[in-house]
Amino acid sequence: MNSKYVEMIERVIQLCDDVIEKNVDPFVVDIRENLKRLRAGLSEMDERILVMNMAALLKIIYVIALQQEDVKKRASRLYLDPFLMEVRLMGLSREGLAEAFLKAFRPIAENEQATMGFMRIAYSYWVNLREYSLPGGGETPEAGTLNMLAEILPMEEADLEAEMEKLLGEMGSGMVDYYDFIGRDGEDRKVFRALVLSFLMMRGLAGVVQDPLKNRVWVYRTSPKDVGKHSVALSI
Amino acid sequence: MEQEEKLRSRVARAVQLLFFKSHRVPGVKGWELKKNLGPAYVSIIKFLNTRLQELGLTIKIVSDDGKELSMSEDESKLSTARFYVTLRDELSLTAAKTMGWSIDEIAGLAVVISTIISHKGSAPAKEVEEALKKKFPGWRVRLNLSRYIKRGYVAEDGSNLVLGWRTYAELDVEKFIHYILSV
Numbered sequence: 027m028n029s030k031y032v033e034m035i036e037r038v039i040q041l042c043d044d045v046i047e048k049n050v051d052p053f054v055v056d057i058r059e060n061l062k063r064l065r066a067g068l069s070e071m072d073e074r075i076l077v078m079n080m081a082a083l084l085k086i087i088y089v090i091a092l093q094q095e096d097v098k099k100r101a102s103r104l105y106l107d108p109f110l111m112e113v114r115l116m117g118l119s120r121e122g123l124a125e126a127f128l129k130a131f132r133p134i135a136e137n138e139q140a141t142m143g144f145m146r147i148a149y150s151y152w153v154n155l156r157e158y159s160l161p162g163g164g165e166t167p168e169a170g171t172l173n174m175l176a177e178i179l180p181m182e183e184a185d186l187e188a189e190m191e192k193l194l195g196e197m198g199s200g201m202v203d204y205y206d207f208i209g210r211d212g213e214d215r216k217v218f219r220a221l222v223l224s225f226l227m228m229r230g231l232a233g234v235v236q237d238p239l240k241n242r243v244w245v246y247r248t249s250p251k252d253v254g255k256h257s258v259a260l261s262i
Numbered sequence: 263m264e265q266e267e268k269l270r271s272r273v274a275r276a277v278q279l280l281f282f283k284s285h286r287v288p289g290v291k292g293w294e295l296k297k298n299l300g301p302a303y304v305s306i307i308k309f310l311n312t313r314l315q316e317l318g319l320t321i322k323i324v325s326d327d328g329k330e331l332s333m334s335e336d337e338s339k340l341s342t343a344r345f346y347v348t349l350r351d352e353l354s355l356t357a358a359k360t361m362g363w364s365i366d367e368i369a370g371l372a373v374v375i376s377t378i379i380s381h382k383g384s385a386p387a388k389e390v391e392e393a394l395k396k397k398f399p400g401w402r403v404r405l406n407l408s409r410y411i412k413r414g415y416v417a418e419d420g421s422n423l424v425l426g427w428r429t430y431a432e433l434d435v436e437k438f439i440h441y442i443l444s445v
Contacts, residue, residue, distance in 0.1 A: 106376075108377070111379075112393060115376055115377070116396060118442070120365050121369075124355060125355065125441075125445070127371060127372040128354070128355060128368065129438070130433055130435070130437040130438035131353060132434070133353070134288050134289065134347065134428070135348065135349065136281065137283060138283055143285075143286065
């Protein structure tokens with residue numbers, strides 16, 4: 027009887043320790059049942075078991091205190107079941123949620139200013155920025171630009187001029203679909219024709235119209251004075 | 263007359279400290295106010311508060327653990343607490359929009375804060391994302407969450423999300439939950 031009773035006391039102590047140390051729900055301990063078990067062996071107790079019994083009783087008292095704390099928390103307004111909250115949130119419109127939030131919301135009045143911290147961040151951002159330059163929009167490409175092109179594509183400047191003339195001739199007087207136009211000579215020359223067309227645009231000899239809703243782009247022949255100076259990115 | 267001028271300059275200094283951000287986080291700690299305004303800083307703050315209230319603003323004191331403190335609180339508590347100037351009255355949806363908020367952003371923040379509170383103050387980030395995804399597209403969920411974290415409304419705690427310093431400073435959490443449940 028004694029060994030079984032000791033084993034039972036140890037189990038009660040272990041269970042209470044788990045609840046106390048591992049932050050487990052304190053209601054997993056059945057207080058009434060455990061007290062009944064502890065009381066059962068009272069008549070046959072020696073001194074050692076009595077001490078163990080007292081230790082188990084103390085642990086149970088601690089668990090009761092945790093249960094009381096938990097009940098208090100649940101009873102307060104701030105305790106909400108996650109599932110119930112989710113259901114509640116799903117039932118609210120965005121406007122309803124926003125209005126509930128704004129009723130309890132008092133934003134801080136603050137003024138951003140340049141502090142040493144911000145200056146340090148700005149400086150390191152500037153230092154880490156890559157060097158960047160754009161060719162002058164709307165102006166005739168300079169010799170240097172053409173040299174760069176010659177490095178990419180093996181051709182003479184005169185050939186490029188001839189190619190630009192050719193494309194202008196193909197363009198005619200109306201609007202031409204951009205993708206049809208650059209793809210006319212097949213996939214091999216598509217990138218090259220797009221590049222030559224971009225030079226025509228830079229010289230103001232070709233214009234571009236975009237319809238973002240239909241995702242369509244047209245190009246047309248124009249004269250330099252009609253073209254505004256802005257850059258357009260077109261995919262190939 | 264000299265006393266008056268002294269008070270005026272201290273109030274002006276308090277305004278500078280409270281309104282102009284000198285750290286990453288706005289507001290100013292009690293000990294900083296004491297250092298700049300002297301031992302009677304609470305009286306100066308009280309005086310400034312009465313003037314600010316006429317303008318629809320108020321001074322809010324929040325302790326390190328997110329509790330709102332009153333000006334009559336113990337000196338030791340006030341010195342480590344942060345003092346902020348906040349709006350005194352409720353904001354309308356239109357006014358919030360003019361301050362750069364969109365309805366989606368506010369509603370999203372309401373969902374995030376409610377979810378965290380319902381998880382006893384610390385909710386798994388995945389669960390918060392899932393809750394948001396029921397009302398908003400995925401790309402907006404990620405964008406908004408990173409915005410809330412950056413502004414200090416929410417903070418990351420491992421794989422969980424907890425309420426950030428700004429939520430404690432700007433939101434009456436108890437009232438908010440009451441409104442959410444009673445809308």
